[in-house]
Amino acid sequence: MTASTPPPSATTATAATTAAATPAAAAAAAAGHPGAGAPPRTVLKVTDLTVGFDGTTAVDGVGFELAAGDTLGLVGESGSGKSTTALALLRMLPAGGRITGGSVELDGQDLAALPEPALRALRGRRIAMVFQDPMSSLNPVLTVGRQLDEALRAHGAHPDRRERAARAVELLDLVGIPDAAGRLRDHPHRFSGGQRQRIMIALALANDAEVLVADEPTTALDPTVQRQILDLLTRINRRTGTALVVISHDLGVIARTCRRLLVMRHGKVVESGTTAELLGAPQHPYTRQLLAAVPRLETPSGAAANSVPGPEPLLTVTGLRKTYGSRRRAVTALDGVDLELHPGETLGLVGESGSGKSTLARALVQVHAPSGGAIRFRGEEFGRGGERTARREVQLVFQDPYSSLNPRMTAGQIVAEPLIAHGLGDRAARAKRVAELLEQVGLDPASADRHPRAFSGGQRQRIGIARALAPEPSVLICDEPVSALDVSVQAQVLDLLARLQRDLGLAILFIAHDLAVVRQVSHRIAVLHGGRIVETGPADRVVTAPEHPYTAELLAAVPRLDPAPVPALTSRSTV
Amino acid sequence: MTALAAPARALPARARNRYLAGLLTGRGLTGLALVGTVALAGLLAPLLTGQDPDAQGPLALAGPSAAHPFGTDDLGRDLFSRVLHGITTDLALILSAVPVGALAGCSLALLAAGHRWADTAVQRVFDLVLAFPGLILALAVTAVLGPGRWPVFIVIALAEIPLFGRQLRSGILVQREREYALAARVGGASQRRVLLRHVLPNAVDPLIVQAAVALSVGVFIEGAMSFLGLGVRPPEPTLGSILSQSVGYLATRPTFAAAPLAATTALVLGFTLIAEALNRGIRR
Numbered sequence: 001m002t003a004s005t006p007p008p009s010a011t012t013a014t015a016a017t018t019a020a021a022t023p024a025a026a027a028a029a030a031a032g033h034p035g036a037g038a039p040p041r042t043v044l045k046v047t048d049l050t051v052g053f054d055g056t057t058a059v060d061g062v063g064f065e066l067a068a069g070d071t072l073g074l075v076g077e078s079g080s081g082k083s084t085t086a087l088a089l090l091r092m093l094p095a096g097g098r099i100t101g102g103s104v105e106l107d108g109q110d111l112a113a114l115p116e117p118a119l120r121a122l123r124g125r126r127i128a129m130v131f132q133d134p135m136s137s138l139n140p141v142l143t144v145g146r147q148l149d150e151a152l153r154a155h156g157a158h159p160d161r162r163e164r165a166a167r168a169v170e171l172l173d174l175v176g177i178p179d180a181a182g183r184l185r186d187h188p189h190r191f192s193g194g195q196r197q198r199i200m201i202a203l204a205l206a207n208d209a210e211v212l213v214a215d216e217p218t219t220a221l222d223p224t225v226q227r228q229i230l231d232l233l234t235r236i237n238r239r240t241g242t243a244l245v246v247i248s249h250d251l252g253v254i255a256r257t258c259r260r261l262l263v264m265r266h267g268k269v270v271e272s273g274t275t276a277e278l279l280g281a282p283q284h285p286y287t288r289q290l291l292a293a294v295p296r297l298e299t300p301s302g303a304a305a306n307s308v309p310g311p312e313p314l315l316t317v318t319g320l321r322k323t324y325g326s327r328r329r330a331v332t333a334l335d336g337v338d339l340e341l342h343p344g345e346t347l348g349l350v351g352e353s354g355s356g357k358s359t360l361a362r363a364l365v366q367v368h369a370p371s372g373g374a375i376r377f378r379g380e381e382f383g384r385g386g387e388r389t390a391r392r393e394v395q396l397v398f399q400d401p402y403s404s405l406n407p408r409m410t411a412g413q414i415v416a417e418p419l420i421a422h423g424l425g426d427r428a429a430r431a432k433r434v435a436e437l438l439e440q441v442g443l444d445p446a447s448a449d450r451h452p453r454a455f456s457g458g459q460r461q462r463i464g465i466a467r468a469l470a471p472e473p474s475v476l477i478c479d480e481p482v483s484a485l486d487v488s489v490q491a492q493v494l495d496l497l498a499r500l501q502r503d504l505g506l507a508i509l510f511i512a513h514d515l516a517v518v519r520q521v522s523h524r525i526a527v528l529h530g531g532r533i534v535e536t537g538p539a540d541r542v543v544t545a546p547e548h549p550y551t552a553e554l555l556a557a558v559p560r561l562d563p564a565p566v567p568a569l570t571s572r573s574t575v
Numbered sequence: 576m577t578a579l580a581a582p583a584r585a586l587p588a589r590a591r592n593r594y595l596a597g598l599l600t601g602r603g604l605t606g607l608a609l610v611g612t613v614a615l616a617g618l619l620a621p622l623l624t625g626q627d628p629d630a631q632g633p634l635a636l637a638g639p640s641a642a643h644p645f646g647t648d649d650l651g652r653d654l655f656s657r658v659l660h661g662i663t664t665d666l667a668l669i670l671s672a673v674p675v676g677a678l679a680g681c682s683l684a685l686l687a688a689g690h691r692w693a694d695t696a697v698q699r700v701f702d703l704v705l706a707f708p709g710l711i712l713a714l715a716v717t718a719v720l721g722p723g724r725w726p727v728f729i730v731i732a733l734a735e736i737p738l739f740g741r742q743l744r745s746g747i748l749v750q751r752e753r754e755y756a757l758a759a760r761v762g763g764a765s766q767r768r769v770l771l772r773h774v775l776p777n778a779v780d781p782l783i784v785q786a787a788v789a790l791s792v793g794v795f796i797e798g799a800m801s802f803l804g805l806g807v808r809p810p811e812p813t814l815g816s817i818l819s820q821s822v823g824y825l826a827t828r829p830t831f832a833a834a835p836l837a838a839t840t841a842l843v844l845g846f847t848l849i850a851e852a853l854n855r856g857i858r859r
Contacts, residue, residue: 395763398758407777408776416762421762
């Protein structure tokens with residue numbers, strides 16, 4: 001299937017219901033956007049959009065139509081061109097990128113051909129964008145009120161200062177910031193990540209844009225916050241009639257927010273249709289493959305079939321505490337953590353950011369010393385002999401396959417580093433071991449003299465795993481090892497870890513925020529919340545019958561692939 | 576996340592020669608041409624002119640002529656020969672003093688990276704050197720050693736130490752927090768190995784740019800010191816000392832100052848352009 005636009009009748013019906021069903025939308029349409037009345041129109045029409053980067057084509061002939069008040073999802077893996085498409089809509093491509101063909105028509109006006117000043121007048125006013133990282137998208141030295149004020153002033157719609165302040169409060173209120181009026185004078189650092197993303201959305205909505213483009217709006221957020229933001233986007237779409245374009249690598253996110261869906265690969269649209277149809281009966285093999293690779297929460301744990309944990313614990317953590325900062329302003333990262341890890345066992349550790357997951361991982365590999373409690377390795381306590389064996393036998397796999405590999409060294413040198421550090425073998429023996437390790441993680445030993453940049457994300461993560469395996473560890477700490485990878489690559493890396501556990505009898509502490517992945521790979525799951533383990537139990541039991549309310553909350557936040565959570569959609573398509 | 580995938584793929588070929596790519600721009604080539612011309616003229620001085628730069632003649636303060644292309648100075652010495660030999664002296668001084676200063680600055684920065692106390696101590700040493708304005712430093716050094724080549728050498732090297740040191744220190748601080756450095760530590764590497772093998776190679780980029788900046792600062796310092804009579808002793812020619820001599824005749828014999836001024840300007844401008852080109856190259 002190619003970049004076909006959906007049957008116009010469906011979109012038309014939706015827009016009509018949206019406008020008619022919500023008085024706010026009708027009011028907005030009447031006030032700001034004449035023409036958005038009874039016969040719903042296409043606000044955004046993209047035809048044959050092609051974007052090139054120094055000779056390579058990143059987006060190749062993408063086309064779609066977006067009706068007023070409609071929601072459209074763009075899904076694809078990294079390199080599929082989905083973000084480039086989003087940026088091209090507003091012609092905000094990074095240096096080197098250029099729209100080489102096609103048109104982006106906003107209400108009949110071709111944005112691709114518009115001169116820059118005219119385009120600037122449209123950005124933010126009629127088509128707005130929300131970015132991935134709320135931490136860096138807000139200016140840290142200006143108050144939130146000031147930033148909203150500037151956004152409102154940029155298009156001169158509100159000449160009066162007090163009127164702008166009132167509108168700013170209204171916007172913060174709309175996106176669900178409590179005590180909106182009181183918080184206008186606060187700087188961005190006083191808000192949490194989720195709240196900042198809400199403020200970003202408020203900024204984007206400041207001038208009643210008809211189209212809101214959200215590029216990975218929740219990727220940097222925790223699952224429970226993600227759910228709130230997605231609900232907010234859906235609510236805004238209903239209340240104000242703003243058409244949404246959501247770009248995400250996560251099919252669950254799209255399923256939750258969008259009525260229609262484009263699947264992109266290698267810069268092309270491989271399949272498009274309504275979300276329900278596409279998820280229910282995918283036509284294109286790539287869509288099917290993508291859907292199959294998405295980890296589902298319903299899938300039972302496969303760990304027991306993979307390996308049987310030994311009886312004696314290998315690594316025991318008791319009452320582990322870690323505080324940062326001075327005594328007066330101490331921040332508690334770990335507040336008495338108890339854990340046991342057996343040989344051949346995978347213990348899944350889930351928790352949101354700030355729960356202390358990474359602090360625990362780093363304490364176990366002795367990057368920092370804990371403030372209290374004890375860690376025992378093979379029965380010997382850290383600080384009384386246990387730490388020496390653990391330094392070699394407990395190894396860490398990092399989250400980010402890009403920043404965790406030294407860009408100046410070759411893959412072979414990176415993998416050989418721990419061997420040199422622990423004084424294992426001479427030059428010839430090391431070279432042999434490096435080749436063996438690369439083979440073991442599924443890489444060609446001949447690629448040892450290539451630099452990390454020559455490898456893909458998944459291959460880089462394999463190099464990271466090979467490095468961790470080099471000193472023959474018995475415990476592998478994996479800190480979010482697959483969260484930076486595409487779903488299809490994710491599955492391969494998980495398979496690799498399972499195979500390594502089977503072959504080498506490794507104990508794995510698998511830290512992640514994605515419960516579906518964790519259930520799939522773990523024997524047991526421990527839930528970390530606020531520096532404490534709130535629940536531990538067999539993987540399947542924790543997911544199916546959580547005992548702690550926080551675990552239940554986490555489970556509820558996991559975006560599912562069935563599009564049911566967006567209730568209005570099914571009724572809309574029947575209207 | 577995905578937006579940059581396409582350009583990233585095109586990067587490797589270019590990344591290897593970022594310095595070269597930077598230099599091969601209009602800016603870089605202009606800089607190279609300026610520095611190259613002046614340096615070549617200095618190196619080929621014995622071939623280009625048969626005149627002894629220190630030989631005095633009867634013809635003082637003459638304008639340009641066939642025998643004396645740049646004219647003569649107040650003592651009747653051939654300016655063409657003096658400027659060419661002056662360039663050699665300048666370059667020899669700068670090209671030896673800047674690396675010494677760079678090396679000392681970088682060593683101190685590495686030492687500082689080792690321990691918190693060492694860091695504080697080294698930082699205060701840098702502050703101390705920076706606290707002295709260049710000329711005061713020059714005066715102090717000359718007061719102890721007397722005028723000559725050595726004070727110029729020492730002042731240039733001293734002035735460069737904190738610049739290189741701070742640059743490298745900030746690079747180390749940034750790179751040390753990167754995950755690959757942490758990975759090396761977890762892999763069992765010693766602190767020294769992490770620093771020298773992992774952190775340092777990733778922190779040197781700005782230093783290359785700093786070196787080009789330092790060379791232009793070197794030309795400037797030599798000129799200023801000789802101009803004030805604190806530098807290389809006459810009759811040995813340097814660009815600064817010739818300029819210093821010419822100032823008295825600026826109103827009556829403007830051609831006197833033209834050649835040394837042009838050479839100094841070309842060097843400073845050339846090095847600055849090269850620094851800027853390299854900077855853009857690595858930031859690309």
